[in-house]
Amino acid sequence: MTEPFETDVAIVGGGPAGIAAALALRHRGVARVTVLERESEAGGVPRHCGHPPFGLREFGRILSGPAYAARLRLEAVRAGVEIRTRTSVTALGPSGRLALTTPDGTAALAAGRVILATGVREMPRSARLITGDRPVGVLSTGTLQHAIYIERQKPFRRPLIVGTELVSLSAVLTCWKAGIRPVAVVEAASRPTARWPMALFPRLLGIPMHYGAELVDIRGRSRVEAATLRLADGTTRDVDCDGILLTGRFVPESALVRLSHLDVDMGSGGPSIDQFGRCSDPAYFAAGNLLRPVETAGWSFREGKRIGGIVADDLDGRLAPAERTIQIARGEGLKLAVPQRIALPSAEPSLGWIQLRAATGGTGVLSIRDGSAILWEKRLSILPERRILVPLAALLKAGERTDTVEIRFTSDKAG
């Protein structure tokens, strides 16, 4: 047990959102800003994305992931942020009291405010309930990139890639650069989840793409030996491979939140927040991809910066406690809505929007309702996993008299 210590703001997680929040706090003159990073260095996911583009809006230049992570660390050091690496938070206690473990032992930290910025990870094979044997060689993009860019090891030579999100493209690039040759890319939907490069890129490299196809079996005694696909036409096909790369299907890394006193939102999988990023315990805030799967490093950075500023306001006594809240109910057609509630009185700066993801794509009407009354609506075409933003103002104007509003997306097809 090491000595208990105190800080003004503890930030859990040293990725883009966490570092950006720390920078904002220091720029606002907050004296003690401590980033708690469980890995051996801060930087987050970009540390092992060995390809551009990162950093254009933050630093005005295009960087590779590791260079971007290094820049984040450099900026933090210059700004006087304290980064404690190899420091794992083991429990979140009421009013900003954190339990930690470090190589020197356990410790307690009392923080005036805590910003949770623990990011996202990809959903593993188990939670996807994928059929088959459980051999060595089934992993996610994050693990692959950690293996290639940090440990300099290849986990397989001929994997089958599942998914076509933006990260899937990153996975294909990582494989190609390392001399790993994917045998195919499989996507359950009839089109790629990510925008145009994903549709084109693997094909350019000569990797077969299967849309409307599903991985229905994994075989292998000790290492993956083969996979079975069910193709769009209903036929099955066996594919020889020595690994399965499960890409995307991000979930917030919200383990600490789930085991704590803080409220969790089942839609996003992250902590429940108001428009200031404030959790159910007002000593806690959250920022970045912990809030929802999944945005870019750049988005997370800007979000972290904004939340950092709000927390600085809070420390100055300029963030009013919530007198009343409007709960945002996630209606039909929506997978998630963040923030989950609006605190009144509202103020700026705030997150500024309600961020939504649709359960399925299509053309239809997005509406905000108070019972049967439609407070706001908009016609739009949406795709799964793509960001939808509704300005907070639309809701604030409408929600003055109500405690709950519902947001729903009514697809034309659903009639």
Next chain:
Amino acid sequence: MMTSQSGLFDVAVIGGGVVGCAVARRFALDGARVLLLERASDILSGASKANSALLHTGFDAPPGSLELACMQAGYREYCEIRERMNLPLLETGAMVVAWSEADLARLDSIEAQARANGVDDVRLMEPAEVLAREPHLATSLRGALLVPGEHVIDPWSAPLAYLKQAVAHGAEVLCNAEVLSGRLDAGLWTLETPRGAVRARIVINCAGLFGDEVETRLLGRSDFIIMPRKGQFVVFDKAASALLTTILLPVPNERTKGVVLARTIFGNVLVGPTAEEQLDRTRADVRQEALRDLVAKAVAMVPGLADMPVTAIYAGLRPATEKKEYRVSAKPELRWITIGGIRSTGLTAALGIARHAASLHAGFDDAGFRPVNDPVWPHMPNLAEHGRRDWQADGHGEIVCHCELVTRREIEQALEGPLAAGDVGGLKRRTRAGMGRCQGFYCQARIAALTEGKFAEPLAVEKADD
């Protein structure tokens, strides 16, 4: 795991499952020179790698059976020795929950059987009392039989501790050593394995899923037929443990044995197993439809589980035979003891089975070793969530597996010594690394590096080019 293969052993134990480990320990403590042969690259790789991790009282075992006697002896011995070995016990109790009128009608006879089996502390509970004890249960329940003595244990640290104690008393362990053939010559068995021939005065067949094959290979025939029964399981996130403490057992009926919903010693909640007959003795695959069905059954019992993420899925094969009972026998003239058909109560019964095997051996003409007077008690690393873990101690190096808070020191220790992990499964069972909610997303690359050159099936296939 080198062994003095030219040497002569008193006892060769075939099979490094929970039963083989307990038998090796018993004979080593009784003073025998023991060799344990395991076909896989690590122990606990067959039926013992996947079970429901419960310590049973035997309340529902067949009255008067060897199974009941071994379970109760095993239960007692586990409770006697566990503190000295730092083995955990989560005293949850169990409830046999009736979800229908038909279930409810059967509780009386289950209670009577429990009492007949000497489990006297059982009692029937009204729905209100059940819900007071477990407020997150579905309110449709009709009643329950409380069995306070049913507990949760660590299914891997226990057998590993048994074998560690055996090794401390001179036992040797040979992995990747499937017994291919053997002959009995002038009272001495010679067993051929891919790692060479070994000689022993007595063979104890604890080969589990391959028990009948070993009999056929070495004795020419088997008195039983292994009929593998697959059991699939789903493990929920640790947050789910706030929803349930008591083990929920089903009321068995003619058609199905039903599934168990229970805490794990590691802080999760598990549901399973399925019971699927199959011919394949090695393939224990998980199937999406069965897993979905298990999740649905769990949610029907504890509705709050609908909001809980799935952490892990697994499947194991139980070595059932064409009969329900254990298939245990001794053939003194062949210098052979068979321990077969230990299909689902092996974890509880193992120490009792080992004692029974020793008593069978007492009938052999050369019986009688010199028992160890002052046994060594290996102190196992605690992996139980409710106990003190290594991350809470100073100088652990660093956290490698963040979900399960596994330290670098724990991983290094699991890779050392005569019982070092032989594959990634063995490392997981010894440390929990990669067993948590991210299933290796964050730590697998690091573990691949830490285990380079140590495993039969490495996590990394080669160096990456720059």
